[in-house]
Amino acid sequence: MEKRTEEKSFSLGRLDIVDLYEWHTNGKLMYETYFQRQFVWKEKDKKDLIDTIMKGYPIPAIFICDAKTNYTTLSKTYNVLDGRQRLESIFEFLDNKYEYKGKKFNQLDEDEKKSILNYNITLIQMYLEPDDTDKIKEIFKRLNKNSYNLNKMEKQSTQLVEYDYMIIAKIVSGIVQIEKIESYLDEISSLFVEEDDGEIDDYSLEEDAGNNIPSEIKELCKFERISNINKLLTTDIVFSHYDRQRQIALQYFLNIFACIIKDEIINRNVPEKLIIELSEIDKNILSEKLSKCNDACGILLGLYDEGIDSFWKNKTSFFTLIVLFARNLEKVKKISVERIKQILEEFQNSNESEWEKYNEASRQGVNDKKVRELREQILLKLLLGK
Structure with missing residues (x-):
């Protein structure tokens, strides 16, 4: 991720899926804002996302902000402001919870696995204090204006x-x-x-x-x-x-x-x-x-x-x-x-x-x-x- 500067309210960075998955398994990604939209994608949506990744097409950026820093273990966690559905769909596929073209992730050949794990996702880090709920809510509203329709x-x-x-x-x-x-x-x-x-x-x-x-x-x-x-x-x-x-x-x-x-x-x-x-x-x-x-x-x-x-x-x-x-x-x-x-x-x-x-x-x-x-x-x- 790009180093934070006082002049910026956000910065752009990129991470491979394999790195994001490591964040996920190590508990570095949080979904703490209880007002956040719930995970609602159907399996078809998930498979379409994997197809987009397999073909190397771009997907929307993931928005995150600092959640908290542990000064004992010297580790940091991030709160996902927008992109939970995309991330959870990717992680579920890597965990072999559904199939893409008849195959689960562990059934793909090595080149197919590489194309997924090495896929680069844009991260936008918002520079917000973890307890700055007013700004978090405002960003959340703006990001979700045109998101998945409520039933x-x-x-x-x-x-x-x-x-x-x-x-x-x-x-x-x-x-x-x-x-x-x-x-x-x-x-x-x-x-x-x-x-x-x-x-x-x-x-x-x-x-x-x-x-x-x-x-x-x-x-x-x-x-x-x-x-x-x-x-x-x-x-x-x-x-x-x-x-x-x-x-x-x-x-x-x-x-x-x-x-x-x-x-x-x-x-x-x-x-x-x-x-x-x-x-x-x-x-x-x-x-x-x-x-x-x-x-x-x-x-x-x-x-x-x-x-x-x-x-x-x-x-x-x-x-x-x-x-x-x-x-x-x-x-x-x-x-x-x-x-x-x-x-x-x-x-x-x-x-x-x-x-x-x-x-x-x-x-x-x-x-x-x-x-x-x-x-x-x-x-x-x-x-x-x-």
């Missing part, structure tokens, strides 16, 4: 995060820790207010949104009260890393919890209007319904711990089972987890027409209200004789 769920969760229902959903799905919710809201407000694209145009965040969270919401979302929900939404049991980063787990919770609160199946995804409506419900009712949801998730975790067939871990059955368990909690609690597992697996291995209906309803039109109701009706009859 509709990300936009909705950003623009409606001032409402209690969305705050609860973000906490239980692990997107933000409750002790950091106020600072998170303020960061989101300043960083991700985007131009109107016609999809969400009625709501925006106030600058002081982080100061308006009711104390009862914080009490309601204490970890011991949401631990089962949190485990299901933040681990790889049902949702992949990519699902969670794109807030798909969050969307499922929004839909599931809406069904539990309203005690009816909703159609497709919960709309903005309903999010606002559910935010105005008495907090005692919200607390009661959240407890039911957490207990229902506890039963489902028990099934998964018992080693139930993976079919019941798909997102469709995950949705149906939690809603069914929560809406019929006292009756379901009277059935042992082992017995529920036995019933479901015998049903799955049967040739009954009801299984064919359920299986079909788990694969097509899965979010339509009638299809969701059909799945629940079939399992209600199976488990509770209704």
Whole structure:
């Protein structure tokens, strides 16, 4: 890297991929700004990047700044301001986590490996103090103006995060820790207010949104009260890393919890209007319904711990089972987890027409209200004789 001078706010440098990988493995690259965009590339994006590198074409520069200096070990770490998706895609390929043209990195010939490891990447080092958050945020905003588009769920969760229902959903799905919710809201407000694209145009965040969270919401979302929900939404049991980063787990919770609160199946995804409506419900009712949801998730975790067939871990059955368990909690609690597992697996291995209906309803039109109701009706009859 070019030596820092007082006259410059940044400097240009270059490093080979092999050197950047060494930084990565030695923990020299950090992603400490929690407001940073999450890792959202699909495998196709990753393979396209490797193809660009293999062909020797240029890729955008990586922006970094000092993170901290350890004066005991005489070592320095760097915070990645922009380029995380590119770096993680490269490192994952070097770690043999996906294939390029049918081959993982360790299967490439020596010349192919050299072309990747010796590829030169431009680094732009910003001269910022590690705790100069105002400048870091400003640079981050400017770098991300034209970056990877937010999907509709990300936009909705950003623009409606001032409402209690969305705050609860973000906490239980692990997107933000409750002790950091106020600072998170303020960061989101300043960083991700985007131009109107016609999809969400009625709501925006106030600058002081982080100061308006009711104390009862914080009490309601204490970890011991949401631990089962949190485990299901933040681990790889049902949702992949990519699902969670794109807030798909969050969307499922929004839909599931809406069904539990309203005690009816909703159609497709919960709309903005309903999010606002559910935010105005008495907090005692919200607390009661959240407890039911957490207990229902506890039963489902028990099934998964018992080693139930993976079919019941798909997102469709995950949705149906939690809603069914929560809406019929006292009756379901009277059935042992082992017995529920036995019933479901015998049903799955049967040739009954009801299984064919359920299986079909788990694969097509899965979010339509009638299809969701059909799945629940079939399992209600199976488990509770209704």
